[in-house]
Amino acid sequence: MWWDKPVGWLLFLLLLAGYFTRARWEPRLSSRLPRLASRLSKVSGRLGLANRWKLADQPWRWYLLGYPRVAARILWTWRRLCTVNGLSLSWGSHQQIIGRSVVQGTALRPRPPRLGLPVPTRTGVRVRVALHPGQTPTPFLAASNAMEHTWRVYSVRVTSPERGQVLLTASAEDPLTGRVSANSTAHGRLLTVNVGSLEDGGPWLIEFRRTPHWLVTGATQSGKSSLLAALVKALAPQPVALVGLDLKGGMELGLFESRLTALATNRPDAIQLLGGLLREVRDRMALCRQYRAKSVWDLPELVRPVPVVVLVDELAELYLTDGSRASRDEAEECGTLLLRLAQLGASLGVHLVIAGQRVGSDLGPRVTALRSQLGGRVAHRAHDSQSAEMTLGDLSPDAVIVAQTIGEHEQGVAVVTTGRQWTRARSTLVTASQAAAESQRTAHLTPELPGLAGKTERKETE
Template structure:
């Protein structure tokens, strides 16, 4: 009796699978368009990813062979002699072994082990062919570890129209989501992890939009915002209700930067007295408030027309370099922005650039600025930044010691940023030591 029941179960189990599949697949096909528009993440996991994964599996061997990434198992003469002598079919070539295909929010990731003699550049050249074969928006290949590459595919363009996420409360201290990465993940600027940033971009490239997003994210947080805008404050004065100090010309900037250096040295003495190596080792009640310094149009600080201006520019550059060297452990962070940044502005700019670990490069008007921003970190990032078209406003290449990504900031208008600054003006800390006389 039990054997009969078991046999019956074995017979009905495949039938039930077929019935469920017959109902589920047409349902997904019918509901697919609505599901894709309202719940794109769910649609991708249920419909899009399985279809793309099937294409990857089916096309892997012929794709590797077509891109020159497959290797014959036997020398060519041996293969020919075998065909002539025995009529045997030619042996299948060896192809790089791939790992599991893991879905992401808008694509997938897989690791591939290289064959002897292969280098990651071979797969980088084959990336467009992979995207075409798998019918996805883009494929990017990076080196994962020696002998292994990481393939990241994006099913759609996540940079086409990134949406500002709904945020509840101030979030993590000094951590702001400012846009979307090409992989579909959130673009996060975390000043605790990468304390100092250089942001470059031509007019209408998205540089100001990125600063708006950064200010809007920092405004609800318990931090002090300090502005230096030597173009008369035309840009940063929008956020003045939320700024603890604002310098609108170079003379004021030198005084403010000098005061910031003094503040940093005071915090150093505080940490030394408490026997800690940074302010983050102090108790919460004793910890000084973090200070984020936003410098807009760095060239205005370094351009000189007289001996007096040369002395001011030197003093400003020296103070910025000292803040970059000492500030991370003492709660002072730099965000330096400019349309043009080059070595022609003086050696101070090059020395400062070396201290700014995070780099963001939008479309730029001259290749020297892109070279200054990304050239010392990653040559591939430099090529990607130089390929940004004028119509791709907001798109940027960001790089740090961890690698590089293409990204796009959220569209936060000046009016929106100004409204956020006014809304959180009551959180502006009064730092009397940073007071700047007009």
């Protein structure tokens, strides 16, 4: 054992001294680390280790000092926390017959559910809990706030990845504060893009092959357009056709115009464009029938059409009416076309990303049907609880509560769901100049779509 040896004691004392004097050496070390790291990365780059050894990126402080403290707190307080929050159970009966009466009492020593070993993550701790027979994750969800205070961590998330188990994920501090740095991780998979960071420190991946259509909601200035920009920037280097419908004058998606196969900035253009996309979808259907394929991904690579991602910034603009018959008809047509695209496009390589402040039935015809087709949901800060409910309520009721805790200063922070799973994430901020530069750089990759030929010609003659 280490305490039998003088070297062990010396190391222990050094660690202790380092811990108590950390206020003095930490700032100096942090200022020196980047230089040291850049030197190391140059050396390691030459040795071919560039991506494996980045000293400045190591959360050493958390692993050495923070994690042991939080893990000790979790283990130390678990029994008491469970008793106070009603998570412990006793096996015996709480009732006794005394004379001719039944007396009900509280068990003296209820048993807490078995806690696994706290495992460190880059930004916190993960620990599994084995549920007692008859227990469900719901009381653990209710107790998550008590856990945050008891363990002095920023947040505790309760999920149940396996039946009979609860996974507690504690984040030591909010990993989504500040600006999420431009994430350059190239995943190399078609239609999989990295648009920011998740709360566990991992990349925020949007995988269109897994979740074909997405709905992005949030109050004004909450970060919807920024997410679309991050998405376009990440998709731009891939062999994908990008189509924009930006009815707020094209101010957001217009930045990427040279990389867009088509862009509509008013409703008549949008209807023409959606009609063209629907024709494209029908052509693809015919092609799949010809090759007896169930989706474009089953087609031989040589004939497989290019995937299309259609981005709509501010859905409400498509449904605006001034009460006149003509504008009502236009809104109706937009609703029908978008719904058809969503219904047919998923297996034919046509994907939708629709952003809007609220996406409810009050907006226009067929909006709720459209919403149910958009399986991926991203909810930024909402104006009111109903808006969050509209986006997340049908998929994940817990996520509705979390979405409402996003503050006004947390622009770009969102709750992301796919199926019943949800997590908090923050998009990478793309500046106007970065958008323009990326769009210029990748302009030569812009595919032509025959179904949108009329539209593309119009764009060229403008």
